[in-house]
Amino acid sequence: MARLEGRVALVTGAGKGMGEGIARVFAAEGARLVIGDRDEASGQAVAASLAAAGPPALFVRADVRLEAECRALVDRAVAEFGRLDVLVNNAGINTRGNIEETSAETWDDVFAVNVRGPFLCMQQAVRYMRAGKGGSIVNIGSVNAYIGQPNLAAYSASKGALMTLTKNSASYLGRYRIRVNQINPGWTLTPSEHAVKLKEGKGEGWLEEAVRTRPFGRLLDPRDIALAALYLASDESECVTGSVLDLEQYPVGAPPQW
DSSP: OOTTTTOEEEEETTTSHHHHHHHHHHHHTTOEEEEEESOHHHHHHHHHHHHHHSSOEEEEEOOTTOHHHHHHHHHHHHHHHSOOOEEEEOOOOOOOBOTTTOOHHHHHHHHIIIIIHHHHHHHHHHHHHHHTTOEEEEEEOOGGGTSOOTTBHHHHHHHHHHHHHHHHHHHHHGGGTEEEEEEEEOSBOOHHHHHHHHHTTOOTTHHHHHHTTSTTSSOBOHHHHHHHHHHHHSGGGTTOOSOEEEEOSSOTTSOOOO
């Protein structure tokens, strides 16, 4: 039996990258999917592709910065499928800038998406998960949550805040059998990462240079994150909550040794 057979999963930011990868793995394991994204074209395309290949999938346009849209997103998921078992808070933005360069507006926007968004979606999802006697929430963080690169001041701080929210929520929600865990990916190859490197002037060959610095000869792939999310969403982790899974090719904080 597929590991998510009969479950309903909502994945935010699932129009591309990690979110799309998570949605595709979940669908392959039998989940009915709700794709939440601000980009209607990409979100619709992912939902249509999933629905054509397997269990039903629905796209709902939502800006996770807005409480009303988070409520509407979750309500639509339950109205369509009758329940909500899994929430993956994947939507996020990564605006470059060190502590001197980062404006207050940029700081607020990064926190609105990366921290406020998961907070709002969790609040709405918990209403239904409590009624359903349990559920799993997976927050997508970053290894930058611990210290972070100097040019990622707002992003690193936001992922650190999300990590604390994950543990705090897990402490409270365990009484309702709602599990809350976080995945902290390391350097992952996504369309967004490729676009950023080109914008930084790295050139089309940046990836060949990058993989030479990785112990396992490649960057992480969205599927790596998706398989970890699958474990945390499934019954295989039914007693795991408040945990943070660092997905990096070496211990966080220690330079690679090879």
